[in-house]
Each structure stands twice: as C-alpha cells, then as structure tokens.
Amino acid sequence: MNRLFVPCLGIVCTVAAWPLPAEEAALCLVDEGRPRATIVIAKDATDLQQLPAGELQEYVRKMAGAVLPIRDDGQTPEGNLVLVGESRLTRAMGVDLSSLTGDSFTIKATDGRLVLAGHDARLLPDDPYHRAKRGTANAVSAFLQDVCGVRWFIPGELGEVVPQRKTLTVQPLDRRETLYRSSSGGSFSRSPWAHRNFFGEQVFTSPTGCHLWHVMIPAEKYFDEHPEWFAQIDGKRVEGDRRHSYLCTSNRQMWDEALRNLKELYASGYERVVLCQADGYRRCQCEACEAMDDYRIGGWYLPSVPADRVWVFHDFLARGIQKAYPDRKLVVLAYGPTGEVPRRLEGLPDNVIVEWCHPTRGAVGRWTQFHDQFSAFVYWFVSESRNYVPMPFRGVDSEFKRLASAGVRSFYFCGGNRCWGIHAPSYYLIGQLLRDPKRDAGEVLDEFCRGLFEQSAAPMRSYFEAFHEKTGHRWELMLPETLGQPYDYVAHEKPRELYLAGFPDEVLARCERHLTRAEALAPNDVVSRRIRLFRDGFEYSKLTTEGFARLKEFQQNRSEKSLTALHKAVDRRNRFVEDLFERQKHVRTALPEALSGSLEHLLYGTHGHLAMPFQRLPKAAGRMNGS
C-alpha cells in the first residue's frame, strides 16, 4: 500500500507536491469571481460522493464567491471539470481507482480535469452508526486544506479559516494518500469537523462494543441450564446482570457456545470485532480457574500478573475466528485482568490486535516482545469528564508519537470533544497526527494560532504554552507502574492536587497577561469571539484553582478569615460557572461550547470530583470552636 506523509503546505494557495511536466497548464476553477469549472459526480452517486461534492461547491463559493454547478456524468459538460468520486468520466480518463482500499484517495489535476476520488464503502445501506469508508470525502478535504489553505480548527463557522481569493487555479499534480490511522473511534467519530480532519476508518468494526461476555453468553439465556458456565463467587455461581456476565472461563463447554455466538458478529461482514471481559470484572473462584494463574484481585490491571484464565479463553476464541474468517481481525483488550502479557500462551494468533488500555512504559515493553499488532484505547479525556483539567498539548503529542512508534494505528478515544475552551489545540493536533504522526506539534500550534488569531497569534501561542506547561505533570504520573501492585492511575488524579500543581499563581498570572494582550490586539470581532472561547476555559480553570487554594489554606489554618476567603472563592467560581452555562444554552453554530455538560457536571465534575469545596464546604465552625 502506498502510504505518503504529506507535509502541510501552509495557509496559502500553493502548488502541491509531485508536479507533472511543466508544459501542462494550470487548471482554472474560478477566474475573477466567475465560475470556470463544473463539478461532476456519477449518476448513481451516493451520499459518500454527493456530500463531498456539495462541500467542495460550498467552500469554493466561500473562497471565491463563485458557485460551481454540480452535474452528473450522463453527459460531458463543456470546459474544466472537477470529477468528485469515481464516474464514467474518471474511467474515460484512465484513472484507476481499483487499487485504492480502506479510505485512501487520489488527487489528480491535469489538462482540464481535477479528480478528487477515493475508496468509498458502506457495509449496511442504512447503518444506524453511519459507519463508512470515506475516501472521496478525504480527497476533497485534503484538496481544500493542502491546495486551497482551508482549515477547520474548531467546529462552527468561526472555527474555520477560508482564504479569500477571486481566482482559483490548480497546478498539475498527481498523488495518492493512505492516512496513517487505520481507525479512530469513540469521541469525535461522527462530527463533520472530525471527518474533515481525517478522523475515520479504513475498516469496518462491529458496533457491538467491547464488553462481549454478556453478548456471547447472556445470563438470561444460559444461566438456568448452565450455572456452571458462570463465575463462582463466595461459593455460589452468579448470574451477573444484563450488561455483566461473569464467566467461569475454565469451562470448555462454555467456550464452544461463546465461539459460536462470537462468529455471528462477523456474519454481516464486519472486518473487526472487539472483545473484552465484563467491565468491573469479578474473577471465578472455582478450583480450576484459580489453578490457572496468580491473579487474585478485583479487576484492576496488575503489572506482571496476568489473568491467564481469561487470556487462554480469549486465545481459543481468536483461533476459532481465524479458522472461520481468516482475513478478519479480533481486537482483544488488554484491560484490567488482561492488561498483562499472558504467561500460559506461547503467543497469540496473528489475527489478534491487542488493544492497550494501560500502556505504561513497562507494559508496552513487555507486550512488544510478545506480539506485534496493537491498538490503543485512549483515556486521555478521562480528565475532562472528571474534572476538566487540560490534556496538555505537548503530552498528547508525545503520547501519540510513543503509541505510533510501538505500531499503534487504531485509536479509540474515550470521552473527548467536550471542552473546546480548554482542549481545542489538542483536539486539532490529534486529527493532524492521525493523518501523519510525524507532524511537529509546535508547527501545528503555530498554524492554529496564526489561522485563528491573526494579530493576536503570538500572545495566544504564549498563552497556550503557559496554560499547558505544568499540566504535563499528569503524563508522568500515568506512566510508572510497580510490578505486582494494582495499577490505578485514576487514583493519582486527585483534582485538587492536579489543579494546584497545574496552575500555580505564577502560571495563572502569566496566562492572564498573555490573554489580556491577545484581547487588546484582536483586530476584529471574529478574533475577539474566538479568544473569548479560551478566556472562558481559562476563567473556569483559574477560579477552580483558586477555590482549591483557599480550601487548602483553610484546612491548614482554620480561622474565620480563611473560611470567609474560601466562601468567597467558591461563590465567585460557581457564579461564573452558572453564568457560563446560561450563555452556552443558546444553540451555537458559530463556535462550540467552552465546556459542555450539565450544570451539575460543570459545577461539581461528572463524578462529583469537584464537590469539595464547590458543592459542600468542610464542616468548619464546630471544629474551629473546639480547636
């Protein structure tokens, strides 16, 4: 497969790579505001070609004020043609699209013709999950970005940058591209912003989710007849519930039934199925299971101690799937009890992709000695659903590159795209790295700032650097592990410590200075409104930090004065959050929310991690009197 890393060409209309012989003329799409080309799609085009054709028409209009008509290939319109997706006319030109797979694409500009086409496919005509391979959309998106300089930094009209020009010409070029990422799922996966920024998939993954035990062996179907298939806990076989089947994984009879049911998930054509034990895993305590390994805790990842009882079962399933569907893959999560490399297996079959949920440095080292295909379940966003602490831009960059260098090409993002006022540069960077993991993060941040903030670009860049400077600390917290000790990086994440460590007074003062300067330099209302998104994100972080700081002072020195200061800080912060929530209620087509979620979540964190002191203050007066 021909994989090319395409360098970013900057926000100017420019000549793309791989020029054809110089005698070929540039292709004119718009001349002094007048349309000079027709967009052509196949007569039987689906939305996978129709939507990109519409997108191209719309952005040419935004750039040059000219509307290029869209026609089908029933005829051959006069003049220059932009062929979007495969059609009679691409075939007549001899453009061979048959070698494109996944969502790869080609961009070819030659005398009088611009071809923007890729491999498009949809497994089910009415897939409720809207899963598709969008090669043609990728071609249009790459053309608009690389050749025309369009950027979609943030969702919404004010989040995009569209260079203005009256004349639009395209130099001869001929290139093919396969994106680096094989698939990206979870957060972002269904938004137009994400598709434009190359989140997407080259393979069809079953939408069944990953916790498949209750899908393969549902208790309501099997428990009455086969209680011995289910985990024995405290001397009793347990049924679990509708979403959690706890299995006795040493029961071979159960294996056969599980395999039969797992095979069904491939029947409609899915190329990958993702397999993991029940969430909140509870181990079977029967003699046969306990004899399989030394795993004796309740579901956590235990570095150096695998739950071989589960791995041996999953290995059996993988081998059965390989026989039935030799060209498909089984993605098996290395999660909790299966986080560690199995001891009882010589190796895993080569249809297995091991998906890392706890890619500590140690685990990655051990896994890469054992197997060679990996994907990643990325928890980066846990921070935002729990407590809204930034995912540092540099941390995302180094973590992404570390995973990519270990061979990870598929990513499942857990819980992101909800904090644009805090994480927007990191979100944008992820899209860039999915296309090309070698992209330089500093360049991406420069591009983000120059594109969105114009004269305010320099102070905004300094602002982002300062804002994310100390939060990088959490990445270091995540990575170490102690062999034989349950690994729980979530426990490292005490929001109070994170906020205080991430935003010391000196950092907050620097952020404030840069933001204020950026606001003063803003050349127009559009830039001011973009800065406002980040001002909101900053105020949230600053006021939350101040609340925690006053709480700490109060706990160290319980006095009326410190209690009053704490009350004031909590009131100020909660009033800001309530006001922000009200402002954000109105449908925002211009920009996304700075922080999204219910008011309760914004105030107290999704799981109540910010409840102290923002929901309830420490009991004060009694203790003060008594002390």
Ligand SMILES: [Zn+2]
């Ligand atoms: Zn058992």
